[in-house]
Amino acid sequence: MTLIAFLAICIAGMLLTLLAQPFAMLSRVVAIASLGAALAAALLMNPNDSATVGEVQLSTTWFVGFFLTALAASSLLLCLIGLVTGWPERLAPAALATLAGIGVAISSTDPTVAFVAAAAATAPAALAASRVRSTPLGMTVGVAELRTLGLVAVASLLAAVTFVSTSINWNSDDSTFVLALAFLVLAGAVAVRSGAVPFHVPAALLSRSGEGLGLVLSLVWIPTGFGLVALSWSSASFVGVPGDWLDRAVLAVQVVAVATLILGAVGAMLHDEIEEIVVYSIVQDAGFILLALTARSEDAASPARLWLLVFVIAKSALVAWAAAVSWTFESSSLGDLRGWLRRAPILGLALVVIVAATLGWPGSPVFEARDTLVQLGLPDSVHFLGTAAILLSLAYYVRLLAVGLMTPTATVRRAEGDWLHRPHRPNVADETPEAATIEPVPADAAAEAATASIVQADSDAAASTPNPDEGARHRRPRFSVRHRIGVAWRLNRPIQASLLVLATAAIAAVVACGGFGTSDASQSGITLDQAAAPLPNPSGIDVEPQPTAEPSAGPTLPLAPSPTQVASPAPSASAGASPAATTGD
Amino acid sequence: MLDAAVFAAVAVVVGGVVAVTARDGRIVVLGLMLAAVAAALVASPLPSSLAVTARILGAMLAAYLLWAAAGSGSVNSAGSAIGLVAEGSVAVAAFAVGLAIRPVDPLAGPVEAQAAGLSMIALAVVPLAGRDAFRMGVGVTLLTLGGSLLVGAWAGPTPSLEQLAMAALLVGIAGATCLLIPSAEAEEAAETNAEGTEAVEAEPPSAQPVAAANRAAVARGQAFQVIAKPASAALDDSQPVRPIEPEPRPRPMTADPIEPDDWLAWGAPAPEHVRRATTRTGRRPPVPPPTHTEKPAPKKPTRSRPNLHGKP
Numbered sequence: 053m054t055l056i057a058f059l060a061i062c063i064a065g066m067l068l069t070l071l072a073q074p075f076a077m078l079s080r081v082v083a084i085a086s087l088g089a090a091l092a093a094a095l096l097m098n099p100n101d102s103a104t105v106g107e108v109q110l111s112t113t114w115f116v117g118f119f120l121t122a123l124a125a126s127s128l129l130l131c132l133i134g135l136v137t138g139w140p141e142r143l144a145p146a147a148l149a150t151l152a153g154i155g156v157a158i159s160s161t162d163p164t165v166a167f168v169a170a171a172a173a174t175a176p177a178a179l180a181a182s183r184v185r186s187t188p189l190g191m192t193v194g195v196a197e198l199r200t201l202g203l204v205a206v207a208s209l210l211a212a213v214t215f216v217s218t219s220i221n222w223n224s225d226d227s228t229f230v231l232a233l234a235f236l237v238l239a240g241a242v243a244v245r246s247g248a249v250p251f252h253v254p255a256a257l258l259s260r261s262g263e264g265l266g267l268v269l270s271l272v273w274i275p276t277g278f279g280l281v282a283l284s285w286s287s288a289s290f291v292g293v294p295g296d297w298l299d300r301a302v303l304a305v306q307v308v309a310v311a312t313l314i315l316g317a318v319g320a321m322l323h324d325e326i327e328e329i330v331v332y333s334i335v336q337d338a339g340f341i342l343l344a345l346t347a348r349s350e351d352a353a354s355p356a357r358l359w360l361l362v363f364v365i366a367k368s369a370l371v372a373w374a375a376a377v378s379w380t381f382e383s384s385s386l387g388d389l390r391g392w393l394r395r396a397p398i399l400g401l402a403l404v405v406i407v408a409a410t411l412g413w414p415g416s417p418v419f420e421a422r423d424t425l426v427q428l429g430l431p432d433s434v435h436f437l438g439t440a441a442i443l444l445s446l447a448y449y450v451r452l453l454a455v456g457l458m459t460p461t462a463t464v465r466r467a468e469g470d471w472l473h474r475p476h477r478p479n480v481a482d483e484t485p486e487a488a489t490i491e492p493v494p495a496d497a498a499a500e501a502a503t504a505s506i507v508q509a510d511s512d513a514a515a516s517t518p519n520p521d522e523g524a525r526h527r528r529p530r531f532s533v534r535h536r537i538g539v540a541w542r543l544n545r546p547i548q549a550s551l552l553v554l555a556t557a558a559i560a561a562v563v564a565c566g567g568f569g570t571s572d573a574s575q576s577g578i579t580l581d582q583a584a585a586p587l588p589n590p591s592g593i594d595v596e597p598q599p600t601a602e603p604s605a606g607p608t609l610p611l612a613p614s615p616t617q618v619a620s621p622a623p624s625a626s627a628g629a630s631p632a633a634t635t636g637d
Numbered sequence: 638m639l640d641a642a643v644f645a646a647v648a649v650v651v652g653g654v655v656a657v658t659a660r661d662g663r664i665v666v667l668g669l670m671l672a673a674v675a676a677a678l679v680a681s682p683l684p685s686s687l688a689v690t691a692r693i694l695g696a697m698l699a700a701y702l703l704w705a706a707a708g709s710g711s712v713n714s715a716g717s718a719i720g721l722v723a724e725g726s727v728a729v730a731a732f733a734v735g736l737a738i739r740p741v742d743p744l745a746g747p748v749e750a751q752a753a754g755l756s757m758i759a760l761a762v763v764p765l766a767g768r769d770a771f772r773m774g775v776g777v778t779l780l781t782l783g784g785s786l787l788v789g790a791w792a793g794p795t796p797s798l799e800q801l802a803m804a805a806l807l808v809g810i811a812g813a814t815c816l817l818i819p820s821a822e823a824e825e826a827a828e829t830n831a832e833g834t835e836a837v838e839a840e841p842p843s844a845q846p847v848a849a850a851n852r853a854a855v856a857r858g859q860a861f862q863v864i865a866k867p868a869s870a871a872l873d874d875s876q877p878v879r880p881i882e883p884e885p886r887p888r889p890m891t892a893d894p895i896e897p898d899d900w901l902a903w904g905a906p907a908p909e910h911v912r913r914a915t916t917r918t919g920r921r922p923p924v925p926p927p928t929h930t931e932k933p934a935p936k937k938p939t940r941s942r943p944n945l946h947g948k949p
Contacts, residue, residue, distance in 0.1 A: 175812065206780060
């Protein structure tokens with residue numbers, strides 16, 4: 053029932069948010085409330101919940117709840133940051149639609165339903181891409197987006213057919229050809245959707261559109277959800293199956309993965325716009341999803357799931373960081389942003405935390421997960437590429453930090469930064485209301501000039517009210533506490549954005565360290581993983597449908613932990629995403 | 638006796654051919670809706686009424702979304718480059734191939750579903766290779782319908798939730814298509830920029846003032862030209878945004894509608910009153926018919942075809 057509630061909240065929230073679009077304030081309230089409700093529903097999701105819709109059973113696992121929680125939390129945090137840096141009006145409904153689609157996809161026991169729902173969940177990327185439809189980029193981005201959607205749909209249907217291959221007799225001498233073709237198309241869909249090299253041009257174009265926070269939907273959330281279902285297909289249909297065609301298909305995907313790992317980092321180093329650096333960073337790290345697909349080993353499933361969780365939150369934090377920096381300094385060019393770290397230390401700290409969460413350190417779960425994927429996904433002779441990818445990633449992150457430590461440019465000096473600003477109440481003469489200024493901490497003429505207008509408006513408003521002391525030569529403008537809080541709130545917008553980014557980064561770091569029970573949750577797969585093996589006909593229905601389709605006639609799935617899960621330690625009670633996991637409820 | 642699946646499969650193919658070949662956006666949408674509705678019925682046995690209802694509602698909603706985009710009049714399909722007969726031949730050939738081959742033996746679903754699926758995929762190839770967003774959306778829809786038909790043929794009857802998910806996917810594709818169709822001004826600007834001498838480069842995010850000026854120019858219906866700048870260059874409000882006058886587009890001979898006073902030049906059949914007048918007098922009267930005034934009617938230019946290229 054908790055899963056149905058989650059889906060209902062997402063769908064209703066999406067519709068309400070779309071309906072409220074003409075009303076700016078209402079749409080924001082509805083969007084934030086919907087995302088908050090979705091997050092709460094995901095947090096309260098019972099890991100052993102199930103519901104039957106038609107002949108198909110929707111079931112949850114611990115990882116399903118955890119993954120949906122991560123997506124919902126990232127969506128909510130980014131929308132909250134958007135309230136400060138500029139509201140992404142289409143992000144919230146698109147995120148809610150994606151959440152609903154991915155929720156069905158990763159909880160379905162029927163592979164066709166799972167793949168079709170995963171394909172449908174990629175359609176909302178058009179909402180983000182449509183922002184550039186009125187620019188010369190619009191035609192190129194739109195056509196690329198539709199082509200990607202078509203590829204994803206075809207790959208999903210082909211994968212669904214080959215997933216149920218136990219009940220299909222292919223009329224072919226080498227049935228692995230069909231499997232290899234399905235793998236190639238599915239991996240291609242994942243690569244194109246995540247912008248892997250050489251399919252990175254649409255993602256790069258999108259980064260130049262000023263899309264901001266909307267990038268995370270197209271490049272992180274949707275590819276991750278689709279990749280999760282693809283990983284389930286890979287581990288169910290592909291592991292341990294020999295064949296020359298399969299080897300060739302794997303080799304092709306390995307080439308794309310290696311190119312993505314190396315050239316993505318090179319692209320991030322060569323570009324000067326923060327959005328482009330962020331996009332290439334996301335593209336580079338998406339290469340690990342392709343590595344997980346090529347692993348052909350059951351041992352790759354758990355680290356891949358852990359990496360996907362970290363990828364979702366850490367890259368969301370990175371996109372939020374880029375949006376906050378661009379908004380704070382009103383520029384996204386590194387040439388203008390020299391010295392940004394001096395003016396925005398909280399954002400600098402957030403970037404360091406994001407780097408730590410993304411790359412990890414030897415011994416940390418995320419580092420081990422990346423290393424395992426490299427070891428299993430690539431031949432022995434190119435294992436050094438994993439280290440090279442880490443070093444290249446460090447290079448562009450260090451470049452960002454080094455630019456931030458340089459002498460500030462005029463653009464950076466003019467900005468307020470994320471220091472704390474307090475409204476003062478200086479003595480104000482009636483004739484010189486301009487003297488009612490704000491002294492920022494640290495005092496700075498540029499920041500003073502930037503904030504004076506706010507207090508100017510406030511002092512004007514205060515002066516318009518009847519004042520018994522009017523006519524006095526020197527007086528202090530009367531600011532109510534509420535008024536002062538409002539002024540302080542508006543003065544400290546940058547610090548609000550910075551703290552939200554830091555919070556997102558901190559969550560990413562905790563997840564990367566295995567906190568919240570992440571390591572244990574990643575041991576359990578999605579529902580499709582557990583539905584694949586034991587059923588002779590995983591589609592859940594007979595070729596000749598029975599007239600009585602009672603809920604109990606659906607597939608009875610062994611939703612108990614898989615063997616790897618049994619071997620793992622019991623989930624800790626600290627897992628906030630699924631408190632009922634330890635109760636066996 | 639022919640099964641209902643046969644008629645549904647034929648309806649799917651007819652709808653697909655209409656969607657691919659029609660030029661009027663609304664006819665394209667009707668063809669797509671016919672194909673999408675009929676595709677839900679190419680099954681043996683038929684899905685439950687709830688599943689069929691979900692698919693039909695999804696098809697209608699998808700068609701409505703596209704209709705809303707095409708109904709404004711600004712969206713028309715470029716039509717087929719190879720013509721109705723050729724597209725129909727391709728569809729029929731693919732249908733015949735689908736009836737003949739057996740990649741899966743035995744088929745779990747009707748063979749007509751496989752034939753119609755292959756036909757849809759064959760019809761989708763040409764639109765997917767183009768750069769027209771509307772036709773691209775049509776192609777993606779046909780491709781998805783073809784894939785779903787093949788799944789039905791190879792894997793057998795599909796559960797209700799899959800029908801619902803497929804309906805959601807079709808609605809998603811239609812929604813994405815109508816969202817991603819570039820506005821007429823953007824198309825014009827893109828074409829104008831493509832014809833220009835300077836290379837068009839997308840503005841970096843730091844070029845917000847330029848982008849804002851460009852958006853304002855687009856809102857005024859004015860074509861614009863983005864100045865190519867190095868990515869590291871800081872842009873400010875003083876950066877030049879050079880509005881340029883778009884040249885009138887040369888009209889193709891057959892695609893665009895004929896304007897009222899162009900019938901002589903383009904060889905279209907003359908209106909009824911003109912034909913009657915011509916028969917009586919033996920001469921072509923001017924259009925519109927001259928009114929009886931004191932002044933003589935102005936002399937018409939000998940070339941009634943508009944001077945499109947600005948040459949003297």
